[in-house]
Amino acid sequence: MHNKTIAQLSAGLARGEFSSVELTQSYLERIKRLDVQLNSFITQTGDLALEAARAADARRAKGEAGPLTGIPIAHKDIFCTQGVKTSCASKMLDNFISPYNATVIERFAAAGCPMLGKTNMDEFAMGSSNETSVYGPVKNPWDLQRVPGGSSGGSAAAVAARLAPAATGTDTGGSIRQPAALTGITGIKPTYGRVSRFGMIAFASSLDQAGPMAHTAQDCALLLNVMAGFDPRDSTCVDQPVPDYTATLDQPLKGLKIGLPKEFFAEGMEPEVAAVIEAAVAQYRQLGAICVDISLPNSGLSVPAYYVVAPAECSSNLARFDGVRYGYRCAQPKDLLDLYTRSRGEGFGAEVKRRIMVGTYALSAGYYDAYYLKAQKVRRLIADDFKRAFSEVDIILGPTTPTTAFKLGEKTDDPVTMYLSDIYTIAVNLAGLPGLSMPAGFAQGLPVGVQLIGSYFDEARLLNAAHQYQQHTDWHTRLPTGFEG
Ligand code: GLN
Secondary structure, eight states: OTTSOHHHHHHHHHTTSSOHHHHHHHHHHHHHHHHHHHOOEEEEOHHHHHHHHHHHHHHHHTTOOOTTTTOOEEEETTBOBTTBBOOTTOGGGTTOBOSSOOHHHHHHHHHTOOEEEEEOOSGGGOOSSSOSOTTOOOOBTTBTTBOOOSSSHHHHHHHHTTSSSOEEEEESSSTTHHHHHHHTOEEEEOOTTSBOOTTBOOSSTTTOEEEEEESSHHHHHHHHHHHBSOOTTOTTSOOOOOOOTTTTTTOOOTTOEEEEEGGGGSTTSOHHHHHHHHHHHHHHHHTTOEEEEEOOTTGGGHHHHHHHHHHHHHHHHGGGOSSSSSSOOOSSOSSHHHHHHHHHHHHSOHHHHHHHHHHHHHHSTTTTIIIIIHHHHHHHHHHHHHHHHHTTOSEEEEESOSSSOOBTTSSTTOHHHHHGGGTTTHHHHHHTOOEEEEEEEEETTEEEEEEEEESTTOHHHHHHHHHHHHHSOOGGGOOOTTOOO
16 A cells, blocks of 8 residues: 555545544554664654544445545644644753644545654754654665655655655654655655744744655646635734646646756756656656746755744744743752753754754844845845746756755764755745746656745646646655665
């Protein structure tokens, strides 16, 4: 069963070939047997999953099943789950049992999707390798010596190894697309405001967005149908109708205009990665798309702008973790100040502290104009570049990452090199656009992802373009050695 897509599993459930209980059990068994190698789950919720699976089967028996009823999925441990530990992979929240559900969790529960567990991630979603988790790094199923990418590395590894048919992720600067690329799966970061952020622990509020990670664009469409939509509990969630993302998957691509930004094809990309991206462009030409060169002149400023904006917002968001109301508290504080400083000093890891310090500095009186305001102005220029591009083309295509999965420990001592892993993904968050990554080939046995970027609320077009590509290629069906059976 584990080699099937959600669309296939859903058809199997509908035909009564297996029950949701059987399906859920088979994934729980795989997690038990195989996750010792990967460390992709922080918490396994087998009992809850089976209870939900029984309810899904009962619902189906009554003829009330929807397309995802009975399909088990995993959730990134950044989403609040009522009664279940929600840690953000931080010592700070190691003891936190959420009293409520995130909207994304509620929507999947209402659709009838049993939750298999909570997936590992970089601490507070800060990282590109899943090495900043207090629960230890996640391994890439394609090579256990390598990282799965981050910050949604647990979700990516679990899906790639078929420990779950799909998982949720969040993407602030690339955290759905980059790990999807490094593990050979498909993931989409929707337009900012498309999916509710309520109950999704905030990293950088103006950039964070949740999205699905699965094997195919079709599966992502089914999942986004559930996730997307207005939520009055998130003031940045946009009240705009949600199309059925599966309805347009089969549209032919003839005449689709694809922009190839010259800045994304410049040096820095590994030659083998470049070759895969060029092959993807050739495939799109064969499908009738018209590929044209474009320029995003300010995209080189996206990493520096992001590393002012994101830390600034994180320093403000993470101020709530003070050891008073919930989360980690240091032992025997002398006084209130000691309680604050030691709880935070002991509860947060090095990367989170680095960001809080950078952000606090950038927001300080006297520096605000020089850094934060400047970065916001650059952000506008980046968004304007895309706006100009989308007046000429329908979608933009480029690499998701400059390299394939790197070795564990390879970049941990050099934060700036680590930050550059997101060089092609970050501009999309700064502009608030939707972006998708899907597998497009291999370089030395490791998956390579191609990125498609769309205009605002144009997720359907990205999913259509990815689905058509996947109808003519089979990269998305490959299984890492050791996880076949
Ligand atoms: N790697 C980027 C960072 O560390 C992006 C993380 C994310 O998208 N959550 O900030």
